[in-house]
Amino acid sequence: PEEVVRHLKSIRINFLAIDFDLTMIEKHTGGKWTGDATKLHRHLRPFFAALVPHAISQGINIAIVTFSPQVKLIRDMLALAFPDIHSQIPIRGEDGTWQYNGGGSVEGKQKHMASAVEELTHSRGVKITRRSTLLIDDDAKNIKVALTNGVKAVLFQLKHGTGQPGLCAADMLELEQ
Secondary structure (H helix, E strand, O other): OHHHHHHHHHOOOOEEEEOHHHHHEOOOOOOOOOOOHHHHHOOEOHHHHHHHHHHHHOOOEEEEEOOOOOHHHHHHHHHHHOOOOHHHOOEEOOOOOOOOOOOOOOOOOHHHHHHHHHHHHHHHOOOOOOOOEEEEEOOHHHHHHHHHOOOEEEEOOEOOOOOOEOOOHHHHHOOOO
8 A cells, every 4th residue: 555655645645535335335324334334444454454544644635435334334444444543534424414515526436525624614715626526436336427517536346347446556556647
């Protein structure tokens, strides 16, 4: 993740919006996970377990953007995975605790990202733009909407038949400013 973070900083990415189900974790909870955060934590992908703390240590902001309503569960899992930094990671899910009233697109994960950016801007005074944002998501529709709206995006996929992530450092290293 060090090389990835170095490259992201070189192309002026200062905000990673990461999908949860089938991206950060290897399960699709469907918003109906019945286990606890400890069991969910077992499904955290090693790539993200390493990327998130390194990115934050280098000044890249992180948010979780998900259609899951189980935000408390996700927050509890992040606390287990990243005990020293989880409070720095806004979560935007379908739990009714936030809203986006801006004039931008509300398709895909756009409103989730915009709301997280509003929080990070107000709480940390950072300047985050569409061009400084990268969405990582397993859903091609969300990727297409992001790209259409001027947001960089990387499709997270599993390598066919292996169960291993298809997203690797090389995919993110190919991003251009």
